[in-house]
Amino acid sequence: xxxxxxxxxxxxxxxxxxxxxxxxxxxxxxxxxxxxxxxxxxxxxxxxxxxxxxxxxxxxxxxxxxxxxxxxxxxxxxxxxxxxxxxxxxxxxxxxxxxxxxxxxxxxxxxxxxxxxxxxxxxxxxxxxxxxxxxxxxxxxxxxxxxxxxxxxxxxxxxxxxxxxxxxxxxxxxxxxxxxxxxxxxxxxxxxxxxxxxxxxxxxxxxxxxxxxxxxxxxxxxxxxxxxxxxxxxxxxxxxxxxxxxxxxxxxxxxxxxxxxxxxxxxxxxxxxxxxxxxxxxxxxxxxxxxxxxxxxxxxxxxxxxxxxxxxxxxxxxxxxxxxxxxxxxxxxxxxxxxxxxxxxxxxxxxxxxxxxxxxxxxxxxxxxxxxxxx
Amino acid sequence: xxxxxxxxxxxxxxxxxxxxxxxxxxxxxxxxxxxxxxxxxxxxxxxxxxxxxxxxxxxxxxxxxxxxxxxxxxxxxxxxxxxxxxxxxxxxxxxxxxxxxxxxxxxxxxxxxxxxxxxxxxxxxxxxxxxxxxxxxxxxxxxxxxxxxxxxxxxxxxxxxxxxxxxxxxxxxxxxxxxxxxxxxxxxxxxxxxxxxxxxxxxxxxxxxxxxxxxxxxxxxxxxxxxxxxxxxxxxxxxxxxxxxxxxxxxxxxxxxxxxxxxxxxxxxxxxxxxxxxxxxxxxxxxxxxxxxxxxxxxxxxxxxxxxxxxxxxxxxxxxxxxx
Numbered sequence: 001x002x003x004x005x006x007x008x009x010x011x012x013x014x015x016x017x018x019x020x021x022x023x024x025x026x027x028x029x030x031x032x033x034x035x036x037x038x039x040x041x042x043x044x045x046x047x048x049x050x051x052x053x054x055x056x057x058x059x060x061x062x063x064x065x066x067x068x069x070x071x072x073x074x075x076x077x078x079x080x081x082x083x084x085x086x087x088x089x090x091x092x093x094x095x096x097x098x099x100x101x102x103x104x105x106x107x108x109x110x111x112x113x114x115x116x117x118x119x120x121x122x123x124x125x126x127x128x129x130x131x132x133x134x135x136x137x138x139x140x141x142x143x144x145x146x147x148x149x150x151x152x153x154x155x156x157x158x159x160x161x162x163x164x165x166x167x168x169x170x171x172x173x174x175x176x177x178x179x180x181x182x183x184x185x186x187x188x189x190x191x192x193x194x195x196x197x198x199x200x201x202x203x204x205x206x207x208x209x210x211x212x213x214x215x216x217x218x219x220x221x222x223x224x225x226x227x228x229x230x231x232x233x234x235x236x237x238x239x240x241x242x243x244x245x246x247x248x249x250x251x252x253x254x255x256x257x258x259x260x261x262x263x264x265x266x267x268x269x270x271x272x273x274x275x276x277x278x279x280x281x282x283x284x285x286x287x288x289x290x291x292x293x294x295x296x297x298x299x300x301x302x303x304x305x306x307x308x309x310x311x312x313x314x315x316x317x318x319x320x321x322x323x324x325x326x327x328x329x330x331x332x333x334x335x336x337x338x339x340x341x342x343x344x345x346x347x348x349x350x351x352x353x354x355x356x357x358x359x360x361x362x363x364x365x366x367x368x369x370x371x372x373x374x375x
Numbered sequence: 376x377x378x379x380x381x382x383x384x385x386x387x388x389x390x391x392x393x394x395x396x397x398x399x400x401x402x403x404x405x406x407x408x409x410x411x412x413x414x415x416x417x418x419x420x421x422x423x424x425x426x427x428x429x430x431x432x433x434x435x436x437x438x439x440x441x442x443x444x445x446x447x448x449x450x451x452x453x454x455x456x457x458x459x460x461x462x463x464x465x466x467x468x469x470x471x472x473x474x475x476x477x478x479x480x481x482x483x484x485x486x487x488x489x490x491x492x493x494x495x496x497x498x499x500x501x502x503x504x505x506x507x508x509x510x511x512x513x514x515x516x517x518x519x520x521x522x523x524x525x526x527x528x529x530x531x532x533x534x535x536x537x538x539x540x541x542x543x544x545x546x547x548x549x550x551x552x553x554x555x556x557x558x559x560x561x562x563x564x565x566x567x568x569x570x571x572x573x574x575x576x577x578x579x580x581x582x583x584x585x586x587x588x589x590x591x592x593x594x595x596x597x598x599x600x601x602x603x604x605x606x607x608x609x610x611x612x613x614x615x616x617x618x619x620x621x622x623x624x625x626x627x628x629x630x631x632x633x634x635x636x637x638x639x640x641x642x643x644x645x646x647x648x649x650x651x652x653x654x655x656x657x658x659x660x661x662x663x664x665x666x667x668x669x670x671x672x673x674x675x676x677x678x679x680x681x682x683x684x685x686x687x688x689x690x691x692x693x694x695x696x697x698x699x
Contacts, residue, residue, distance in 0.1 A: 087448075120481040128447065129480050136472060139437060143444015143452075150400065150426060150450065170468075173437030180432055181441075335478040336516050338485070338540040341569060341615030 011210045013222045016229035019282050021290025023229065032232050034297060036080055040096075040228050041288045041298070042306065044073035047096050048285060049310045051259070053318060054109065058263040062322065066112045069095045071258030072190055074284035076100050077228040078158055081235035087126040087148075089141035089159040091134075093190060093257075097160070103127050109321040116335075117327065126155075134195075135161055135168030138187060142174045145183035149246070156184040156239045164195025166209050175216040175250065182246030186238040187213070189250065190225060192257040197270040213250030225253025226284035256282070378556040384526035385415050385491075385547065388533035389453070391563050393423050396451060399537060402429040403438055403455030403491075412457055413493055413552055439465035439490070443473050446486040451537060459494045459546070460503025473542040474517030488542040489533070494522065495587050495636050496683050497550035499676040506673050507586075507637035512544050513614035513646070519568055520613040522546040524589040526557040528611055531566030539568060546613075548587035571617035573624070577606035580697055581624040583647055584634035585610040588684055592634055595689035603697060613643055621647060622654045629660035630699075632692045634684050639667040661699030664692040 016027045032040070051070050057063035076096025082088065088101050099105050102125040111118030111130060119129030128144075131137035141159030148155045165171055166189060178185040189209050193200055206212065213220040219241055223230040231253060238249035256279035260267045267276075292298035333340060333348040340348070379387065393399045401407075401416055407430040410417030420428035431438050435456055442454040456462050462469075469490065476484045496505035513520045519541060523529040529547070536543035574589065575596065582592045582605060589609045596605050606624050610616055625631045631651055633644035648663040666684040674682050 116479060116481045119479050120483045122483075128484060129476075133467075133471060136440065136467065139440025139468065140444035140447060140472065142437075143441035143446070144448040145444070146441060147445045147448030147450045150445075151448075169464075170436055170440060173432070173434040173440065176432050176434065177437045177441050181429070331481070335482050337477070337519070343615060343618065 009211070009214050011208050011220055011222050014230050014233070015224035015227050016233065017227045017287055017291055019287055021287045021294055023291060027233065028229050031229050031236075032077070032080065034295065036232075037228065037288065037292060038297060040076055040080065040100075041285070041292060043076050043096050043100055044285055044288065045306060046310045046313060047073050047076075047099070049307070049314045050095065050105065050317070053314050054112065055259075055263060057109075057318065063109065063113050065262045065264045067092050067262040068259035069093045071279065071283065072192055072225070072255050074226050074228045074231050074255070074288075075160065075188070075190060075253065077231035078160075078188065078235040081232050081239055082158060083155065085126060085153070085155045086239070087128070087141070087144050087155065087157040089128045089137055089144065089157060090130050091137070091161050091165070091190075092130040092132065093162070093192070094160045098127055098130075101125065101127055105317045106321040109317065110324065113321060115324070115327060116331070117324065135165030135171050137161075138165070138174035139170050139177065141185055141187075142178040142181070142183060145178060145185035145242075146181055149181075149183050154243060156186060156242050158186045158188060158235065158239075160188045160190060162195060163189060163191040163193070163200050163203055163209055164198060165189070166212055167203055172212075172216075175213060175218060175248070178248045179216040179218050183248065184239075184242040184246065185248045186235065186242055187218070187248060187250045188235070189252045190255055191252050192255050194257055194261070194267070194271065196261045196265060199271075208252060210250055210252035217247070219247055219249035220252075221249065222252040222254065225255030226282050226287065228284065228288055258283070376558045376560055379526045379559040380553045380556050381523070381526050381529050381547070382413060382415050382552045384529040384559045385533055386417060386419070387559065388530040389416065389419060390422065392534055392537045393419065393427060395563070396537075398449065398451040399453065400427045400429065400445065400450055401453045401455065402431050402442060404431060404433050404457050406430060406455050411455060413549065415491070415547070416455070435461050435463075435465040436468050439468035439473065442488055442490075443468060443476070443486050446488045447476070447484055451487055451489075453489045453491060453537065455491045457493070458500075458504045459492050459506050459508055462492060462508060469518065469542065469544075470512075470515045474515050477541065478517060485540060486542050487540050489536040489539070490542065490544045492544060492546050493549040493552075494546040495548045495550055496673060496679045497587060499679070502675060505676070505679060507635065507668065509544075509546055509613045510637055510641060510643040510646070513643055517541065519543040519615065520546065521568055521611060522548060522586040522613060523566075523611060524548060524551065524586055524609050526559045528566050528572065528609075530559055531564050532568065532611065534563060535565045535568050538565070543568065546586065550587040551590065554590070566611065569612045569615040569617060571611055571620040572609045573620065574607040574609050575605065577604035577628065579604045579628055580630040580632065580693055581606045581608060581621070581628045582632050582634060582689070582693070583608045583610060583621055585613065586636070588634045588636055591684060591686050592689055594686045595693065598686065598690050599693060603693070605693065616647070618650055618654070621651065625651050625655045626658045629655075629658050630696045632664045632666060632689065632696055634666045634689055636668050636683055638670045639665055640670050642667050661696045664696045666692045
């Protein structure tokens with residue numbers, strides 16, 4: 001018997017706006033309009049400032065660990081492809097998308113300042129808190145998308161993760177659940193080449209990360225992730241397909257983490273500067289600005305005015321984040337359950353006494369003079 | 376009033392809550408067409424359709440993680456994990472996300488979830504089908520843990536769990552799934568989470584247990600000398616648990632034997648014994664005794680009855696405690 005081909009597939013790659021800021025007119029049709037591009041460029045640039053300031057806050061001891069988003073700002077184009085009621089289920093390098101989808105900018109700083117209120121998403125903003133453990137939140141995205149289907153909503157769910165996350169089992173379970181259950185989810189793998197110090201080549205032997213979606217019967221595409229036009233188009237197409245036939249898409253964006261993994265990392269330990277230099281030329285901000293300039297929509301004067309304004313804005317955001325009163329110790333307890341069990345109330349209430357939360361029963365072991373004999 | 380087994384009582388509770396609240400959906404491996412491997416969900420897919428009783432791919436983390444997503448988006452999912460031994464792959468999702476979202480988001484994101492899990496030994500099952508991991512989950516903040524021991528409580532606790540705004544693990548002691556029938560009201564009622572039940576009142580010693588071992592304890596009580604008056608407490612909720620009922624009882628009896636199937640070290644009996652010495656120290660006539668599984672791997676079924684806290688061991692412990 002002759003061998004037959006049981007299955008054959010290919011992965012398409014698209015780039016619409018190249019490194020020189022030149023647009024592929026055909027592919028860009030029906031895509032981002034000029035005012036969208038300006039809006040995106042401004043948010044990307046604002047976030048670059050935000051990143052720099054966040055870095056300095058950490059270095060000066062005013063904030064904990066922070067993961068810079070630098071180089072990956074084009075992901076914000078997903079938010080423009082999303083409808084207001086769509087959900088974004090992020091990792092932690094999608095600041096531009098979250099802010100464009102309505103998350104107030106001080107929330108992310110608050111999170112990294114060690115304050116859970118940074119995750120207290122305002123009502124009406126369909127965003128889940130940034131997810132620190134790698135690759136577990138895509139299952140929540142699958143479930144949220146499933147709920148949209150059951151509730152008859154015309155909304156989609158976009159979830160974001162890195163190349164490293166595709167090695168986690170939950171990535172595969174999320175892809176499998178989403179495709180088998182035919183839910184309106186879009187999976188966006190930001191392949192930024194490095195999972196802390198582990199390069200893509202040690203993460204997977206596959207030629208692309210996008211092809212992992214093939215195994216689950218998902219639509220797949222690989223795109224230039226520093227190209228806002230490609231990100232927008234891929235996200236918009238994926239959204240339409242997911243809502244039309246319930247078939248999720250796995251989008252692999254080729255991008256690059258220009259900064260360290262976090263402020264606790266030093267990428268010079270494991271990667272060549274030459275590689276970084278190469279990617280600096282592909283910076284999404286540079287090419288987007290070139291494009292805007294070529295259309296007469298941006299110039300040095302505008303940039304200067306924008307930068308001044310952005311610095312003031314970020315400074316106000318930092319003020320807001322730092323100005324919030326310290327949470328009370330009650331907050332440690334009060335959100336564990338909707339209604340606190342008696343024992344937790346006891347722990348909470350004794351925490352504020354001289355027993356400092358040690359076992360309440362030991363209160364009775366103290367001498368009447370208050371000379372505590374701690375056991 | 377119908378006489379129902381534990382399985383039938385759970386099935387009835389599921390049906391009534393699904394009828395009352397269209398946000399309630401069941402998901403898991405084989406829960407739909409097949410009605411679950413123990414047939415707990417039998418007939419529900421026929422009644423409510425494939426959208427509400429969903430056969431999922433075979434992946435426990437996927438079941439738990441997608442259920443968490445459903446809950447975040449306003450549904451009331453009831454995932455089934457086929458056996459407690461398969462909770463392992465779902466542990467990360469349940470503990471690190473299900474139990475933490477409310478705190479992490481300061482109340483903005485909540486996970487009303489009822490995780491149904493058959494639990495415990497005694498049914499001649501293969502490996503990883505007979506464990507008792509309730510203390511592991513009781514240890515994790517943000518999650519509630521219950522384990523009914525009879526059909527009436529099974530329905531009432533289930534309805535409480537489904538209506539609870541936080542994640543609840545609802546352990547079903549599989550050894551007594553069909554062991555007996557009991558009158559279960561057709562009306563909807565709840566058994567509050569966190570409330571123990573005094574099965575028998577007594578003055579000389581308190582036995583605290585939960586799940587299938589309630590019946591081992593009752594059997595043991597039949598074998599005790601007539602003059603011994605034993606109070607039996609069925610904990611029903613492992614977390615939060617009913618400290619007041621235990622304290623009141625032990626302050627009366629001065630003696631306590633705790634019985635559970637799970638291994639001894641860090642079993643939930645350890646927590647109860649600690650609470651008893653904190654609250655009843657001056658009333659105790661004897662050290663608190665524990666009759667538990669051993670700190671070993673649960674054996675395959677030829678030896679499972681040697682592992683489980685069967686009647687003779689409970690009788691021994693009670694006699695030792697009263698003779699102290």
